[in-house]
Amino acid sequence: MITLIERASSFKDRVAIKSDGKNYTYNQLLAQSEHVSAHLLQDKKDLNLARIAFLVPASFSYAAVQWGIWRAGGIAVPLCEKHPLPSIQYVLEDTEATTVIYTEAFEQLLSPLFKSTNIRFLKYATITPKICELPKITIDRSALILYTSGTTGFPKGVVTTHANIEAQITALTTSWEWNKNDHVLNVLPLHHVHGIINMLSCALWSGACCEFLPKFSPKAIFDIFLKGEVNVFMAVPTIYFKLITYFNELPQEEQQAISNYLLKFRLMVSGSAALPVSVLKEWKEISGHTLLERYGMTEMGMAISNPYNETRRPGHIGQPLHGVSIRLADEKNQIVTAGEPGEIQIKGPNVFKEYWGKPEATEEAFTVDGWFKSGDIAIFDVDSYQILGRNSVDIIKSGGYKISALEIEEVLRTHPQIKDCGVVGIPDLEWGEIIGASIVIKSGKLFAEDLTSWIQEKLPAYKTPKKYLFQEDLPRNVMGKVTKNDIKKLFI
Structure with missing residues (x-):
């Protein structure tokens, strides 16, 4: 059975979720998720791993839909609220989703698909109270497909089982000492592991409130903090940067009031991208907390973390989490000697099952003896791991997102005036990296503003280049391959 959902009956009347100005108990979550299951099942006894996509804002409704899909025996496929229709359509086609649950806010966006596909579109508002017999779900079943960009250029669907999810949750609830009195503020997108597992699922496992x-609004976040209910906060470095900027513009009296409340927090975490040491130091001055940095990926949840109770080292990601095994290996997958850089490789029950529909990519992601190859390079320094960078220049980490440069290049090359292009990550204090695109034009003139407007219709905003460089040709090596490090230097 799904332990996460079974545990909810132990917390009954406790508040599980606060959203849209309302409190929702664990009992209400169980009841509403059962209604969702009944509407999905119709006259079936089990969805039998049918992929059910959903476009629902971060709210009680989101959690009810996710649990409802799981309880009916389906695989949940959360869609990103900020994605344009082509990105959403790609996920629906790739997963062969049978149903999409959506709220009214996304009806206009999805409407072109209503008659052009055989997918069943179920409006959340039409889900009325309905009870049915639910199937028994074993934890080895596939549960979730989250999309992550890779070096193939197209996003890959990462499949995790209920057992994987349970391992990811318990690694964090054990290591970070979650308890039922915790109250976390979740400001992150719920189509990726940081928001889904680290906050929502860990809170619900523990009987806490999410x-x-x-x-997102710095003012809204600080206003909630000042109510004195939140005691756990997790965000990407970009959000901390924005909070610091806003805080520094406030009158001293307001700053002091905020700082007094932040001191009472139990835990503050930063992740999804490297945290600049300057941001860590400034936030400590404001809050009195040394942010806990951790390391993870869609394919494994969290794997490494700075300690909860002991000293946290700036620029380091800490030690393996409970139940996770880590090694550093060279290009031949041989373990490197102490102090030498190597690729982080992971083994444990937290590691994903497969890339959806891509057996070759799945096989390539693991060593012959079953270690997942992260693609991140690190060293073990004294008592903790320190990230050095990626082994591929085609992955850009911006604002907590992992973005494929190749995917953006493929879209840019469809522009009638673009002959060639090279996309790179440019170091940036606020975002970690921002996207830069070097463009070779076929003929005529092309302005950055027009290009930005054009690409925003095809890709989500976080995948849109922030800087452009127009060149006669791209820098290449003797083999004719574009040398992206040279492009980076031109931007820097």
Whole structure:
């Protein structure tokens, strides 16, 4: 059975979720998720791993839909609220989704697909109270497909089982000492592991409360902090950067009031991208907390973390989490000697099952003896791991997102005036990296503003280049391959 959902009956009348100005108990979550299951099942006894996509904002409704899909025997496929229709359509086609659950806010966006596909579109508002017999779900079943960019250029669907999810949750609840009195503010997108597992699922496993803030605003975040209910906060470095900037513009009296409340927090975490030491130091001055840095990926949840109770070293990601095995290996997958850089490789029950529909990519992601190859290079320094960078220049980490440069290049090359292009990550204090695109034009003139407007219709905003460089040709080596490090230097 799904332990995460079974545990909810132990917390009954406790508040599970705060969203849209309302409190929702664990009992209400169980009841509403059962209604969702009944509407999905119709006259079936089990969805039998049918892929059910959903486009629902961060809220009680999101959690009810996710649990409802799981309880009916389906695989949940959360869609990104900020993605344009082509990106959403790609996920629906790749997973062969049978159903899409959506809320009214996304009806206009999805409407072109209503008649052009055989997918069943189920409006959340039409899900009325309905009870049915639910199937028994074993934990070895596939549960979730999250999409992550890779060096193939197209996003890959990462399949995790209920057992994988349970391992990811318990690694964090054990290592970070989650308890039922915790109250976390969740400000991150719920189509990726940081928001889904680290906050929502860990809170619900523990009998704690997860509060949602659907639209990011530094003022709104600090206003919630000042209520004195939140004691756990997790965010990407970009958010901390924005909070610091906003805080520094406030009157001293307001700053002091915020700092007094932040001192009472139990845990503050930063992840999904490297945390600049300057941001860590500034936030400590404001809050009194040394942010806990950790390391993870969609394919494994979290794997390494700075300690909860002991000293946290700036620039380091810490030690393996409970139940996770880590090694550093060279290009031949041989373990490197102490102090030498190597690729982080992971083994444990937290590691994903497969890339959806891509057996070759799945096989390539693991060593012959079953270690997952992260693609990140690190060293073990004294008592903790320190990330040095990626072994591929085609992955850009910006604002907590892992973005494929090749995917953006493929879209840019469809522009009628673009002959060739090279996309790179440019170091940036606020975002970690921003996207830069070097463009070779076929003829005529092309302006950056027009190009930005054009690409925003085809890719989500976080995948849109922030800087452009127009060249007669791209730098290449003797083999004719574009040398992206040379492009980076031109931007820097």
